[in-house]
Amino acid sequence: MIGFLLRGVLRDKSRFLFPFSVVTIGVALVVSLVGFMEGVFMGMIDMTANLDAGHLRLVNKPFYDEEHLRPLDRSLAGQKETRVWLKKNSPEQVEWFPRIRWGAILDVPDENGETLSQTPVVGMALDLKTKNSMELKRMKMEESLVSGRLPESPNEMLMGDQLAETLGVGLGQSVTVLGQSFDGGMVADNYKIIGLVKFGVSAMDKKMVLIDISDAQNSFYMEDMITDWLGFLPPQYSLEEYEVVKKDMQEPLKRWIASPPESWAKDDHPLLLSVRDQQNIGAIADKFYVIQSFVVGIFTFLMILVLWNAGILSGIHRYGEMGLRLAFGEPHWKLILTLGIEGLMVGILGAIAGSIFGGAYTYFLQEVGFNMGDNFAQTGMMINDVVRARLTIGGFVQAVLPGIFASVAGTLVASLAIYKRSEANLFRELEAG
Amino acid sequence: MNKNLIKLKHVSKVFKVGEENFTALHDVSLEIDSGAFMSFVGPSGSGKTTLLNLIGGLDVPTTGDIYFKEEGLSSMSREQMARYRRENIGFIFQTYNLLPVYSVYENVLFPLLLNGEKEKDVQERVMDIVTKVGLESQAKKRPSQLSGGQCQRVAIARALVKDPLLILADEPTANLDSENSLQILELMRELNQQYQAAVVFSTHDEKVTRYVRREVKLEDGRIVSDKNNINGIA
Numbered sequence: 291m292i293g294f295l296l297r298g299v300l301r302d303k304s305r306f307l308f309p310f311s312v313v314t315i316g317v318a319l320v321v322s323l324v325g326f327m328e329g330v331f332m333g334m335i336d337m338t339a340n341l342d343a344g345h346l347r348l349v350n351k352p353f354y355d356e357e358h359l360r361p362l363d364r365s366l367a368g369q370k371e372t373r374v375w376l377k378k379n380s381p382e383q384v385e386w387f388p389r390i391r392w393g394a395i396l397d398v399p400d401e402n403g404e405t406l407s408q409t410p411v412v413g414m415a416l417d418l419k420t421k422n423s424m425e426l427k428r429m430k431m432e433e434s435l436v437s438g439r440l441p442e443s444p445n446e447m448l449m450g451d452q453l454a455e456t457l458g459v460g461l462g463q464s465v466t467v468l469g470q471s472f473d474g475g476m477v478a479d480n481y482k483i484i485g486l487v488k489f490g491v492s493a494m495d496k497k498m499v500l501i502d503i504s505d506a507q508n509s510f511y512m513e514d515m516i517t518d519w520l521g522f523l524p525p526q527y528s529l530e531e532y533e534v535v536k537k538d539m540q541e542p543l544k545r546w547i548a549s550p551p552e553s554w555a556k557d558d559h560p561l562l563l564s565v566r567d568q569q570n571i572g573a574i575a576d577k578f579y580v581i582q583s584f585v586v587g588i589f590t591f592l593m594i595l596v597l598w599n600a601g602i603l604s605g606i607h608r609y610g611e612m613g614l615r616l617a618f619g620e621p622h623w624k625l626i627l628t629l630g631i632e633g634l635m636v637g638i639l640g641a642i643a644g645s646i647f648g649g650a651y652t653y654f655l656q657e658v659g660f661n662m663g664d665n666f667a668q669t670g671m672m673i674n675d676v677v678r679a680r681l682t683i684g685g686f687v688q689a690v691l692p693g694i695f696a697s698v699a700g701t702l703v704a705s706l707a708i709y710k711r712s713e714a715n716l717f718r719e720l721e722a723g
Numbered sequence: 724m725n726k727n728l729i730k731l732k733h734v735s736k737v738f739k740v741g742e743e744n745f746t747a748l749h750d751v752s753l754e755i756d757s758g759a760f761m762s763f764v765g766p767s768g769s770g771k772t773t774l775l776n777l778i779g780g781l782d783v784p785t786t787g788d789i790y791f792k793e794e795g796l797s798s799m800s801r802e803q804m805a806r807y808r809r810e811n812i813g814f815i816f817q818t819y820n821l822l823p824v825y826s827v828y829e830n831v832l833f834p835l836l837l838n839g840e841k842e843k844d845v846q847e848r849v850m851d852i853v854t855k856v857g858l859e860s861q862a863k864k865r866p867s868q869l870s871g872g873q874c875q876r877v878a879i880a881r882a883l884v885k886d887p888l889l890i891l892a893d894e895p896t897a898n899l900d901s902e903n904s905l906q907i908l909e910l911m912r913e914l915n916q917q918y919q920a921a922v923v924f925s926t927h928d929e930k931v932t933r934y935v936r937r938e939v940k941l942e943d944g945r946i947v948s949d950k951n952n953i954n955g956i957a
Contacts, residue, residue, distance in 0.1 A: 291836045294829070301824040614820050617781065619809025620837050621802055 292631055299632050305604040309597050309633075309700070310640045313693045316593040317644025318651070320586055320689035322679070325652035327585070329680035331578050335529070335565060337491060340428045341414075343568045344520025345532045346384065346539075348376065351559040353517055360393035360413075362472050365515040366560060368553035376519060379542040381535060383523055387425050388516040390415035390506045394469030394477070396499065398457050407457055412497045413467075415506030418448070428522065431487070437461060438485030441502045445509075447481035450495040451488045459483060471511040479509040490676060514553070529575055532564040582688075590692035597700025601633070604704070629705045630698055637697025641690040648689060655679035727793075728888055728921050729755040729778055734787035736773050736944075747773040748944045750787070755923060757888065760915045762924035762931050765941035771925035772893060774941070778923065779812050779891045780804045792888075809838055813882030813920065815892035819874040821866040821881075828853060828862040831880045838885055849884060855917075856880045856910060872903030879911060883918055890922045896931060908934040 299306050339345050349357075353364035366372065369388060376386045392413040400406040417425045418441045426432065431440060436451050438461045447465065459465065461483055469477045481501065488495055507513055523532060539562055547559060566572035615625055659678035736748040748770045755761065755778070763771040776782040777789055780796055789796040791807065799807060813834075821830050831853055835845045853862050856876040866874055875895060882890050892911070896904035912934055915922050924931050932938055932953075940948040 291839075294833070294836050294842070297829075298822065298824045610820055611822055614814075614822070615837065616805075617779075617808065617814055618834055618837055619805045619807070619812070621805045 292628065292635075295628055295632060296635055299636065302607075305607055306636065309600045309604070309636050309697060310643070312593060312596045312600060313637055313640025313697050314643040314647065316589055316696065317641050317689045317693040318648035319644075320589050320692065321645060321648025321685055322651050322655070323585060323589075324582060324685040324688050325648070325679040325681055326655060327578070327582055328682055328685055329652075329656060329678045331575075332680050333678060335571065335575075336525075338569060338571065339520075339522070339565045341489065341491070341494060343563075343565045343571075344387075344518070345523045345527070345565050346380075346521035346536055347563045347565075347568065348372070348386075348519040348521070348560050349517065349563065351561045352557055354561055354563075357391070360391055360517075362390075362392060362470060362510050362512060362515075362517065363474055365390070365472060365512060365517045366519075366558060367515050367555065368551045369514045369516050371551050371553065372516070372519060372560075375542075375546060376521070379539055379546075380521065381538075383527075384521045384535060385424055386519050386521050387417065388503060389518045389520055390503055390510070390512065390515075391517050392469060392506060392510060394467045396457070397466040397468055398459055399464070399466065408468075409453075409457060411453070411499045412494075413469075413499050413501065413506075415501050415503045418500065418502040419504070424522070430489075434487045434489050436486050436488045438483070441484060441505070445479065445481045445505055446484040446502070448485045448487050448500040449483050450498045451486045452492070452495040453497060453499070454483070454486050456496070461486065467509065469510065471509075472515060473511060475511070477509055477511075481505075529564075529566055533566065536562055536564045586688050586692060590696055593693065593696035594699050594703070597633075597696050598703045599700075601629075601701045601704025602707075604701075626702065626705050629701050633698040633701030634694065636701075637694035640697060641693040644693060645686055645690060649681060649686070652679045652681045652685070656681050726756050727754050728757045728759070728791070729753075730790040730793075731777070732788045732790070734777060734784045734789060736770075736777065736782070737785040746944055748777075748784070751944070751946055752787075753939065753946065753949070755889070755921055757921055758915070758919045759921040759923065759937060760912060760935050761922070761937035761939065762926050762935045763939050763941055764926060764932060765947075766927075768943075769941040770944040771941055773944075775891045775893055775923065775925050778889070779814065780807045809834075810885075811888045813885065813887040813890040815875070815878050815882050815890060815895045817894035817897045819866070819871075819878045819898075821874055821877055823866055826863050826865055827858055827869070827877050827880075830866070830877050831884050834881060834885050852880045852884045853877075855914065870903075871899050872906060875899060875903070875907050876910065879907070879914065883914055883920065886918065887920050890920050892922060892924045894926055894928070895924065896926070896928050901930070904928065904930050 350364055350366040353361055353366070356364065373386065373388075380386070392415060394411060394413055395408050396411045397408050398406045416429070417423050418431070420426075426440070435448075441448065449459070454460065463483050464480050465483060467477065467479050467481055471477045487500065507515065523535065543560065543562055550558065566575060612625065616622070656679045659676040661676050731751055731753040734748055734751045735746065738745045738747055751770075751774065763774055765771055773782070777784055780799070783797055791811065796804065796807065822833065825833065828849060832842060832845065832849045835849070836842065850859070850862065853859055856879055858873060858876055858880070861869060861873060866877065869877070878895075895911075896907055899907060908931060911922060924935065926932070936952060938948075938950045938953055939946055
């Protein structure tokens, strides 16, 4: 019977094409929209995680509390011991990398060695010298290097291309880092600019310099000391799963703090943070998902509204057929059930077509993306200039389920009239054609 | 053969029209035998369609009782009434009411699917009845490709295919020319004899009255005459 009715639905373009098109367009739009929103948002999260925050971050609380000052004297001692602890107490999928966040004045000398210009810079030290390290891959260093090379020798520096342009410096030029050492003394150390990088994040390209972690430890007298340990999970892990890993590590962390290593200072107290805990990302994520649900909800509502009307039009179009089926003894509930199944099938077909169209477009946006660098030029947000969508199973689920639901709900709402239809008038109605 | 397929006992039907009550049928008592070939005749508003509605289980009487093979229809639930129609009644309409997106074959198949039959099990039966109404070569055509007379033949095949005990035909010749009307009536008479399904017409058409064996005349909701064995047919 269902096959028979579907044959009719597919043959009758006026009752198939419209609801099918509505579901197709609706699902395609939701897949694309969710993919785009997810891409922009998760792109921002990934970028923030890779460059700055990690999916998980172990940091000394005294450092974290005054992070904006880059207080290197609050760094966490016991680099080797910490690495062993992290390996032992976190899932094996998590990879941990040490980093040092530092801040300094960068002094650019002229040809006579006198100060030509000075600027405060945001510095990051990480493992830049190990070939093919995950840090280099994660930071996309090879791709980001617009000129020069990666550090190989001591005291070599990478500089954001926009910062270099502002300072008027180029490859091979020496600059002096003026900062504070771990023990509170003044640091004045020379570095040679050997590469210019462009991360596509205006906030970094304008202000950041990168040095190898061993150089930072030498310059700032930070032997066996680290400001941050960043932990990274494989790409398929979600924000929620970072939280789970974080939660699981809290107990061992408490025990570790309770019996600290000898190298720690008295007030050392490592904190384990997820990317959600940093830079207000948690609140932004919550708002993002509310907005995303709201957008999907609006689309679903609109689809139901349109499909309800399509259902009514179809009901009018098939008034004779419905009357005939009632007269022939098909119970009301069965009639409505078959209409629901028809709606379900149209919904499924529309959802498949919509997923193909929406998925293809989202894939295109994921692979090609589009450059919004001009719009982001003045923003401090850690967002890649090239905005890409992200094709996710969640995006399909958020589009397909409401699409199918809208089709069934629209049909059922429209078919409520059948419940009210009295068999007593069928002869008259059917005679009227 | 079971006499008294349908029995109406003192049946009245009152409709509420605005504030007024309109009595469509007044105290009608009637019996329809198995295999009957009869008509309800009368002017518009005489109660013919109301009577078909009640016999067909599409409506219930205000007072009185209707029995189908001794079983009272008035006590049936909506679901039971639907089953009664599905299993026992065939309908033929003035405007054919064929499903436009389906072929002749599929239109005839439709009531069997409603009865829960599987298409593969009844294909032969459907083609058999399509052949009997003379539409074998048109089986794959859609209603829009057929003449009025051919459409009514499809409707007859559709009504007969599930072997109903009773066929209710409301003005089946009203939309047909004389030649087609006569062919349809001839066909229905043949099939009535062959299938032994009782056929009840509601009609104004005098041609119909020349074919039936029994004619019940209605006026203002009352039976004014009930002639048996007319047209020289027993």
